[in-house]
Amino acid sequence: MNHADTAGLAPTARSLRVYARWRWWELALYAALPLSWLLLPGQALLLNEIAIVALFAVSLDLILGYAGIVSLGHAAFFGFGSYAAALFAKNWMPDPLTGLAVAVGASALLGLATSVLILRGTDLTRLMVTLGVASVLYELANKLDTITGGADGLQGVVMGPLVTPFGRFDFDLSGRVAYAYSLLVLGVSLFVARRIVYSPFGVSLQALRDNRLRAASIGLSVRLRLVAIYTIAAAIAGAAGALLAQTSGFASLDVFDFHRSAEVLLVLVIGGTGYLYGGVFGAIVFKLLHDLVSAWTPQYWNFWLGLFLVVLVLVGRDRFVRPWTWFGRKK
């Protein structure tokens, strides 16, 4: 019995290790992050936005790409983290790192609390519940205007300097410190997320994404796993929101908006779901496109966004990123 167990386990462990091996392009990507800071000093503000959107999309990928939960309200956690960081800086302490930790903790708690809502029901129910949570938070932030500033947004957030072992750095107007800060958080979060999805826990998530019933019947606890990944994703989304609030010194109702949830879904889909780095590539493409198109037609950028979505789905998400399959025979 015992002998059979280890004999069965060894190849599994080995295949897990092979699966989790670092690819060359992953290393190249991690190397590109600091290089972008060195080589493009003039673009730090735009790059900072890209890094934040990328982090947000990576967090969505954890629940959508790995656990198969379609969420239309992921902005709930982004916004919650954003307001948490801004309020903390304004009322208690301007230190960014402590603020980030507080925001991540708060979003994780919110994720834990709302994760029970997504355990039951169909895709439609989950869609509605996630959308509902984001809408409830939007209404709350709008109505509690003595705390959050209501529709005007939370203004007058002054961030303290970034205290590191290498010295103190003030957030400057050119955004270079902000970008370095966001890059650092993005890099660390990517690394953590990578450890998670390549662990046995991450593999079991993919099992329950593909067939929940089968995963349950081989003894995986589906509910606990969903709660865990939902909480982790909420925490990372909260970190992205906190970065936005801290680097811009501002939090507004816009962070809870439906647009933001839809946008991050699009970003992730452009980059591709279920391989962790889709969010990063998607954010780069999306933000550059956004910059290009809105310079040309600022008011009607949404039309081209919509057209892009429709074409993307009609062509097929898988085929869209592989242009060489467009003219071949269909399978």
Add this chain to the structure above:
Amino acid sequence: MLTLLFDGIAYGMLLFVLAVGLAVTLGLMNFINLAHGAFAMAGGYITVLLMNRAGVPFLACLPIAFVGTALLGALLERTLYRPMYAKPHLDQVLFSIGLVFMAVTAVDYFVGSMQQNIQLPDWLQGRLPIEAVGIGKYRLFIIVLCALLTVALQWVLSRTRFGSRLRASVDDPRVAGGLGLDVNRIFLVTFAVGSGLAGLGGALGAEVLGLDPSFPLKFMIYFLIVVSVGGTTTITGPLLAALLLGIADVAGKYYVPKLGAFIVYSLMIAILTLRPQGLFARAGGR
């Protein structure tokens, strides 16, 4: 108090007519169509433009809005929607969000982003002279019209041949197809009628709900609430859910304006958590 109830019922009936097409789309083909509100907006704009620019009377605009939106729905169903049925839900969501974004900006571009007003005919303005209960004539008109539509829909679904075919296709499209029913055509007709009803609802609601390019986004969550809370297996489910939502929303906004739509959203989350299939789902259904 009674006035509130009355307004709530009128609002709910309107929501029902707007959302019933969505219930059929979801129930029949399991297709998540977030762009349903765009059809309602199309109906509203057809009415507004016809009335204000061409001087067509209000009553004549309503059937035009219905037919125009139904044709638009049929066209889009044939060309764009049909390939979507077999795709995963994520694709359907992305696709219909894309349509919404396009519709919103297109209307903004061609008509402008300001709120549109319609001038109701004289006999629909004002209130009925009844003591204690203020009954707006236009709201009464909406209730009567929507009630008639509901009865007609119920009759079509339960008594006619088309209705039984539709119900058979809802229950099991594969078996229905195997029995020789043209499921695709049934769905095309149903989709067109559903869109047309949304257009009619949009035309009727232009005065009550307000009409501007962000209409599909603003009311998307309301339509979805009606459908997901009411369930998609019957027509009475969405009707009751719509009435409940209408009354709750009107009363909530009157008694606790500070909370706004907060109550409605929280109620929806609670209901869907306790009964994921909706309040009125048939026991033992899919």
